[in-house]
Amino acid sequence: MSDQYPIAEKIPPEELEAEIKKLEEIKAKPPLLRLGGYLRLGGPGFMDSALTLGAGTMTAAMLSGAIFGYRTMWILWVSMGIGMFMMAAMARFTCRGGIAIIAAQNKYHGWIVGSLLTALIGNVAVAVIFNYGQVSLGTHLIESLTPLIGFEFPRQINWVVYMAITSVIVLSYGRKGQRGIKFVESFMKASIGIMLLCFGACLVLVGVDWGGFFRGIFIPWLPSGVEGLDLFIASSAAAIGVMDWVFFNYAGLARGWGKKHESLARFDIFIGLFLPFILVNYLVLSVFAGTLHQQGIHPETAPELAQALMPLLGHTWSQVLFYIGFLAIPITTTVGISLAGAIAIHEAFGWKPDVNSWRWRICVLLPQIGFLAVWYPRPVWLVIAIGAFLSLTNNIVGWSFYLLFNDKRVLGENKNKSYIWNLGILLQVTLINCIAIIYVFNRLGWWIK
Secondary structure, three states, X not given: XXXXXXXXXXXXXXXXXXXXXXXXHHHOXXXXXXXXXXXXXXXXXXXXXXXXXXXXXXXXXXXXXXXXXOOOHHHHHHHHHHHHHHHHHHHHHHHHHXXXXXXXXXXXXXXXXXXXXXXXXXXXXXXXXXXXXXHHHHHHHHHHHHHHHOOOOOHHHHHHHHHHHHHHHHHHOXXXXXXXXXXXXXXXXXXXXXXXXXXXXXXXXXXXXXHHHHHHHHOOOOOOHHHHXXXXXXXXXXXXXXXXXXXXXXXXXXXXXOHHHHHHHHHXXXXXXXXXXXXXXXXXXXXXXXXXXXXXXXXXXXXXXXXXXXHHHOOHHHHHHHHHHHHXXXXXXXXXXXXXXXXXXXXXXXXXXXXXXXXXXXXXXXXXXXXXXHOOOOOHHHHHHHHHHHHHHHHHHHHHHHHHHOOHHHHHHHOOOXXXXXXXXXXXXXXXXXXXXXXXXXXXXXXXX
16 A cells, blocks of 8 residues: 555655755745745645535535625635645655555455545546536636637537646656646646736726625624535535545545645645635635626626626626636546546556556547537536535445544544544535535425425
């Protein structure tokens, strides 16, 4: 279990030693310089953040802002904050034991929990099916953006460009060792920067009700009845789950992270995952709270929400900025879920991940079947089915990871000894369990209105 992950085998030992030496130098520097050093060396957290900031997350943020204004902002930091306990556990698995989590599940909890629920349902099925939503949104955005800069590019054609860009990026991962990994990580970091810059500029234009903003962050509020439950489910489920946990673990293994990287891993979780997720969501939600909510306009889909916003932004340059920032979201999610899916397929079947093999290339490009969304927006019944399975999967996998984290056979003396850490993980698993139950009940119409 402690053998080096195959993708990391291509990283020369002297590069890893130089990185560890750099980390030791960074720890001795003042806080601001330390921050810059960690930002340069981090990566898997940013990859997770870009993966999580997908079409579903953004639609939930846009709808929340348009319908409820600032009042639901607290849900984001609460749900993501609780998720940090499990992410820190993933850092422990990665750095203290070099443990590939799905392989550990197969060994100690059986292939149904590891290969089936975690790998094939929690990662592969999610990657393939949910990419329909990313492609549908991305091609809509390109179609809407291009007339603003002087030409038409309908989605029935532009899907080729969307597919080409995302395919080139995912196929670069792991090529030429650390260089290929860092190229993809740098792309994800830059994309998050673009999101923050573009949405921030739009927010400056529309303005902020700071009183409503801070009340929304610190004062819990939900609409009554089923509507409130659905909103809480959507926001909490969008925050963090099986794919985030697993992908961070394997992305860290692919970087060759060891014991001396654990401080970097924890920093990466906070600065790379938590903060970007919160900030991008806050910016988007605030833009819609300051525009569509004020106008009482409540479209139902992301493209409709974006089109309704455009006249309220005014100048063409601000509309272009919004579309560019928005386009970065489905592109980075397609990249992230494609890599997560490929890693999971290889783990499920015990295959050695060789990024130069045709098997890897087929696996990593499998979600590109989502190009069919150009003609058929998304397979609705498949989305509903995988959503139900995923709710159950999140719960079972969460308990599996909790048990592994406290199992001396797995981590030895590095197993968890903190009651607070355990409590945090249990809070997230309990929240996920509630989400699973409520999801099923809502689908069956069992809630009393």
